[in-house]
Amino acid sequence: MRIRLARPVGGVVLFAIDLSAGAILLAIDLPALLRGEAAAVGGAVGGNLAVDVLLVIFSAGCFAGRHGAVADAVGDAGLLIGAALPDGIVAVVRLGGVVPVVINGVADVVLLAVDALALLRGERATVCCAVSADFAVDVGFARFEALGFSGGELAGLDAVGDALLLIHAAIRDGALGGGLLGKGRRRDSQGNCHTTIPSKPILKGITLAIPDGEIHAIMGPNGSGKSTLALVLAGREDFAVTQGSVTFDGAEMLALEPEQRAQAGIFLAFQSPVELPGVGNANFLRTAVNAQRRARGEPELDAAQFLREARAAAKRLHMPDDLLKRQVNVGFSGGEKKRNEILQMTLLRPRLAILDETDSGLDIDALRIVGEGVNALRGPTFSALVITHHQRLLQHIVPDRVHVLAGGRIVKTGGPELAEALEARGYAQVIAEAA
């Protein structure tokens, strides 16, 4: 058994695995897939090293999201190859960012699973490879690092190549052929979380005070640290806070778990809300509301009470009726996801809401509805931090103060007129003036 080659040709990644009794080669134009374009897939199968090549073209045009595009497009490619093989069986499944490709030939089975998205983010990824003869499948994992790649699409391509070379080496050294065979092991989630980019400071000292009842906006160019600030405040553990403190209502927040911060009254409306397949939206919302009520020593709401309240709030936000019955964010449009965040905020009644680019992806009507949702909560015990690129959300939610974040620091603070100045003259000029 040997792996023959794995090399990028233009934008096409060639996966080539050569077994003693047969060969399967799969080439997918990954970068094209990620651009959502039609991509060519070449598949070659052979018995006893006589290789036949077939080429199928498929369109990724009908796929909605970036993650879905890769997995589903690869899936369709696999199915097409499967249809082309007289006795072939192909299945493709997806979990998180992992794209396993399973090809079942007459005498051999090859399975390749590459965390393509992690690769393209320049992170470590796990590659799962299964090979077999006579339908007995053994699964092995090879873990590799994308170290040394500068990032972007080329990193992904080379990393895939390296993964195969590592699998090759593992087979040669007997690791995949012996000890690792038959074991499916948990991905090292900590290991996977490490980026290969050396850690660098993102926020470099931010002093910000939001008095009760005030709404502050943070504006800044891409990469200025806005979302990092939001996640640090909400308690995401991926970031190390090296110094400073966050006090809320007189209590230190940095020592608290994310759920404790939420229970204290902090709410983060996510920039990209995750999907929770298998979790009903109404159940999720009620669980969250009751968890917070419990933490505050208040009686929990029963299902009927909660549903009445949730339906009324959803109606005010002009959300479709079935949105409460669906699975959390699954199949929601971009605008529906953002409105679902505002619905959660409305029901949880936080004392500090952090809105991380809630305006992105919203049309004019949705923008107004979101603005109304936030304004409805305004009062002496509600404050908010509105993070945005654009001034247009701030026409609906008029802030008390506007801060400009650049390079991990607040470089300028002013009233609502500052947002208009930014819109008129651009970040570069305003930041240059402040320096």
Add this chain to the structure above:
Amino acid sequence: MNALTPALSAENFLAHYEQRRAALPGDPAARDAAASYLRAHGLPGPRDEAWKYTSLRPLADFAPADVAPAEPSLPDLGALADTPRLVFVNGVLSPEHSRLSSSIRASLPATPGPAADAVTALNTLLTEDGARIAIDPGTDAGLLLLIHLGTPHASAFPRHTISLGARARLTLLEIAAGTGAYLHNAVTQIALAEEAHLLHARLQTESETAYHLSTVTADIAERATYDSFTLTIGAALARTTMHASLAGPHAHAALNAAQRLAGQQHADFTTIVRHAAPDGTSRQTVKNVLDDHARAVFQGRIEVAQIAQRTDGYQMNQALLLSDRAEIDSKPELEIFADDVKCSHGATVGALDEDQLFYLVSRGIPRPEARAILIHAFLEDALAAIDNDAIRTHLTGLIESRP
């Protein structure tokens, strides 16, 4: 397996058989044949392909012995407490615990059948009793519980047969439970006539030190449906082997399962689906949630005979590993001789998604509760396939009560 393959000894069971032989009911010929099989082959060892991932070594060291009659209490049946039921204690029917309705005829004992493998041979060797459930053609027998309770140091070998006449219907919930260390080795033979429909939910909540072996054989005639779901929660060592044979055209079999394991538990779910007639459909969704050092095995074999054109087979095995030390072994096998076939299979393994967890805790939901929500969500599509509200609610409640 060839003669040189080292196997595990079945000597303890054979000695026990010699002691009990005169007291065992029915025709001894099948038992003697099973004894010969076990003397020749022993228990399967790791060299046996079908037992590559599951070791029966603890069983070879298990000393079967007669135990005093016991009257264990029934598990909490919740809303199913008033449902008709057959209750076996240590392999023998307990009339006191049982409650039968007139629509179900159950006659006992079952006679042992021939043995094709060591686990069935063990059952044949020592079986004393079993349910024989026969549903008349055209009858809808409703819901029936078949419960087995094990007590410390017991060894139980119930042999059940279930047959449904043409167009008959039955919903059967099988529950295996008990206390202490015992062996429960059940064999269930099912025959479904034309257009019969059996919903077979199987709930394994054996004690955490028990050994559980179960073998189910289902013969499915034309347009009949065998719809099964197996939930594995208990036992130190468990192996379930299910054979579904789609013998008539347009037959349907579903062999769905969920395994929720922790500690040092080992559970093996092995299926063999034989498509022996055209236009059959088979579905297998097998989900595993594994914590601590737990280990799960899924072996799924689909055979499509040359005559079985237009077969539609689907098999999916997924594992959620909650610990670095948990392990899943997945072995799909497809053997296809027909040329107009749609068969797909896939396997995934992963950990809880940190982004999803953070989303939940950022809403004030405590981390353990957030984990439970995601675990339940992972199992949801397997549970959703159970086509009976009362049973699905009962099983869902049991999963949610696990830490």
